Amino acid sequence: MQNFDYQTPTRLIFGKGVVEKLPKVMGQFGKKILLTYGGGSIKKIGLYQKVKELLKDFEIVELSGIQPNPKYNPSVLDGVSLCKKYGIDVILAVGGGSVLDCSKAIAAGACYDGDPWDLISYKVKAQAALPIVDIITLAATGSEYDCGGVISRTETNDKIGYMDRLLFPAVSFLDPTYTFTVSKKQTAAGIADAMNHTIEQYFVEDSTLLNDGFCESMLRSLMVNGRKCIENPNDYTARAEMMLACTYGCNGILSLGNTMSGWPCHGIEHALSAYYDITHGEGLAIITPRWMRHILNERTLPRFVKYGINVFGIDSSLDEYTIAEKAIEATYNFFETIGIPMHLREVGIDESRIDEMAHHIAVNEGLENAYAPLTEQDIKKILIASL
DSSP states (O other), X not given: OOOXXXXXXXXXXXXXXXXXXXXXXXXXXXXXXXXXXXXSHHHHTTHHHHXXXXXXXXXXXXXXXXXXXXXXXXXXXXXXXXXXXXXXXXXXXXXXXXXXXXXXXXXXHTTOSSOTHHHHTTSSOOSOOOOEEEEEOSOSSOGGGSSEEEEEEGGGTEEEXXXXXXXXXXXXXXXXXXXXXXXXXXXXXXXXXXXXXXXXXXXXXXOOHXXXXXXXXXXXXXXXHHHHHHHOTTOHHHHHHHHHHXXXXXXXXXXXXXXXXXXXXXXXXXXXXXXXXXXXXXXXXXXXXXXXXXXXXXXXXXXXXXXXXHHXXXXXXXXXXHHHHHHHHHHHHHHHHTTOOOSGGGXXXXXXXXXXXXXXXXXXXXXXXXXXXXXXXXXXXXXXXXX
């Protein structure tokens, strides 16, 4: 088991109606709030009006229009500008993971005098950040329980995972009923995102029986409850378990004591959504089984065998390579059966920029250090196989 240094300062408030506690929670941080949200879905479900009513005694400045794959320009820069102009005390992010990711970058940038990209690109270490509270309306990224976010800079085709311990949300409100109206497409993408978070932490060189069990049960839970959420969007029990599974997926709990994986599928997908602005979870679902097939060899075989037997219940008496192949096929089939397009061409990506993206990934993502090291040619082969 590897050494680790771990702390999760985020307070989770989970369940029906918990947003009623919002005024008391926000009062701990000050009176001036930057309210961040996306394209207006929180207004359709009545959450925007509920938040404004609950916080009627606070001063609220709004930043709306935060997009999936949140953009440095304008969203992060606009948010930082508003925080400095109005002397914001705390950020309240209401929406999905993209809104929260953007808010984390804003929180750090608001306390920095230079270009916020210095922080996001790790040129400079943040010395302070505004506190963040969130109300999550989409089960997917796990950003509500971790210290990172992903920010896109369109003009350079960069999509960077920005992490800093200062960026853990102070408080996260998780009410599964706010996910009832999430579309089947976004529900499926959220399932794929959380499953991939788990898979990336499972396929490592050195793991523990404890962590393997966490990951395997996470994957089984996400598949069972994810299907139920798609079939019956108002199934509270399924939505609740899926939401909690997504929350656990990306804050390190699943990998304490393990070696690092290098997050190769995320590294590859970041380029896809930076260049083409596709849905993150869909990109991960397309890439993951092709990555699996590409790295299957004598060294990685035992991992695939364990994955196949314990996650999909594949007959352990079969030949090991047969088990591995069936596990990869089962992964692909699950994503396909919940409605995810499983080829890059289906989401608007052709071969025209494959070489460019493969080079970008090889230079910027450090995948030569992944569980199964990937060269530029390896990355290109995975992308071509995904077309």
